Amino acid sequence: MHRLAVILSGAFALACIPSAYAQNGAVQVKIGSVSPLSGTGAHQGKDIENGARMAIDELNAKGAPVGGKKVHWVLQPEDDGADPKLGTAAAQKLVDAGVAAVVGHLNSGTTVPASKIYASAGIPQISPAATTPLYTHQGYKTAFRVVANDNLVGRSLAAYSIGTLKAKKIAVIDDRTAFGQGLADEFVKGVKAAGGAEIVSRQFTSDKATDFNAILTQIRARKPDVIFYGGMDAVAGPMLKQMKALGIGAKMVSGDGICSEKLPQLAGDALGDDHVICVVAGGIDGPQEAAYAAFAERYRQRYKMVLQTYAPYAYDAVMTFATAMQQAGSTDPNAFLPALARVRYQGITGAIAFDARGDLLNAALTLYTYRKGQKVKLQVVR
Template identity: 55%
Template sequence: GKDNENGARLAVEEINAAGGLKVGDKTYKLDLVAEDDKADPKEGTLAAQKIVDSGAVAVIGHLNSGTTIPASKIYSDANMAQISPSATNPKYTEQGFKTAFRVVANDNQQGAVLANYAADTLKAKTIAILDDRTAYGQGLADVVERVAKQKGMNVVAREFTNDKATDFNAILTKVRATKPDVVMYGGMDATAGPMAKQMTQLGIKSTFLAGDGVCSPEFIKLAGDASGILHCSQAGEAVEKLAKGTEFVDKYKKRFNADVQVYSPYSYDAVYIVADAIKRAGKVDRASITAAIPATSYNGVTGTVAFDEKGDVKGGAISMFKVVNGKMEYVSTVR
């Protein structure tokens, strides 16, 4: 979550350093109110209520679908625009809330790309599918399972764990017996790292396939020597392939002395999208900002952002990566 916060903070600091936001005859400085929802749905709704009560005019968040979806009702009731830089579960924008937007592609797209990649690029005939039972992990795994079957792949195992687990030996021993070409995991890097290690220790020779929650430098750190088994997707273009990507990576590193994980470019753009909506609305109240966002056409770090009638980003891309010698290596982008 810190990566998301840093991206938003960088945008806020830049806007303020450039003199703030001029609206009519007034100039406003932006103030970033940060809350930690601990990736917990209950904490997510508490954080959302705090943000609404703080008088904030828009929210960039949440990180996980499991917190974004329950929090979205609170923002909707407050008529407060919510732009998630990273929640990919399709249900988020299927609730019909006029306040809900996202700047990344959703898991219907991402899951299909992963399944197609397994079949067409990895030439997999058999796949074992695991998930962490969160809204994100299970949602993504379900799409992969559906599309894998459509592609004629044999789903040889469907197992689940939870997002706090560290020992996966029991389910991986079951998986090993099925000898899958690919093991797909719907979950986050914190659990995927130890899982990859344990796969290697158990002698599982399968390719490890995962979504954007795993596709990060943090996974490489946690998996260590086992990281080379991973092929993964990120919801969006590869930052280094974007026109303004290299410049963003340099700015981020200079400001925070850390590498971009996955989503900071999206939270950065989301702040500028709110600023753009305020300028176009000519007002700083929640209702005016929410009403202005659907007409967004903003050229940011992540490309040109516009929204469809649900609040999903139009033409979202999915990029595939593999780990080579302890580094994420770009493979391809699917639109």
């Protein structure tokens, strides 16, 4: 019994050691990663986890110290299922686990409610994907993002639709999520501000819908040149198939939610060439193109698949956290949060710095189309 008591006592003592310290004497720093790892958006969510893990492993391989101390970087991924309730539960789990920072979430609808939990705990959060302006307009000093917000995305897509695609009649569909509806609203504002085109139909679906014949039949009667869709690729793919079946020749224009490598599989031969225009928040051009291509190849070799959309942004988010910690000389969120607010980091996705709200300064966008089943860059918009 005495020996058992000693063992239990030792186990208890080990359990009480703060998680900030690894057994080898290095400071252990946990970075949370939250995204949908289940459901229709799992491929995009896993892309975020994979990108974050690449950064964590690179930091460990380099032996990146903080404040002169050796650090062991740890990633703690959580699944939010693209559901606000699961998102807040995952956020609380990460807070309870003592993470120093969080990369996430993907969907605007999960990012906003989760941000309140991180703000209350004083834990910095960088979203690699959420674009709703509301996220950074709540006044939380802990909320940042490394993508452009819907205001810029909507205006840019509206300008491209009217100026380059010469659209006169535009139909709008959104999936009623915070992301999809928010992006569609900003697109409509952009169209009205630009002038020269008419919104001939505004329709709604859901992020889990598979049958769009009713709304597409109504849209077909309006003969639009462009159909704007606010939502994700899991819905856009089947929608494109049904557009083709109904003989709708309008181009589809959308944001980064559909701008994935999986869209060709989801849409099949309905994708066509130059039929879909989408945008990804970030501007990769000139010398950066080689660095981005090298990252994509490292990703492919490691995971035996092509990156979807958000992996580079998740990677940059982790590296931005690490840079702020190193500049502050501390892994304590209270200490490195001010450094994060004024950080300057040259990432895979471009130059990263934040404005007073936590939005990306001088945000750029990259417009893409698809040709022969491959995503092709059209231009960088700044």
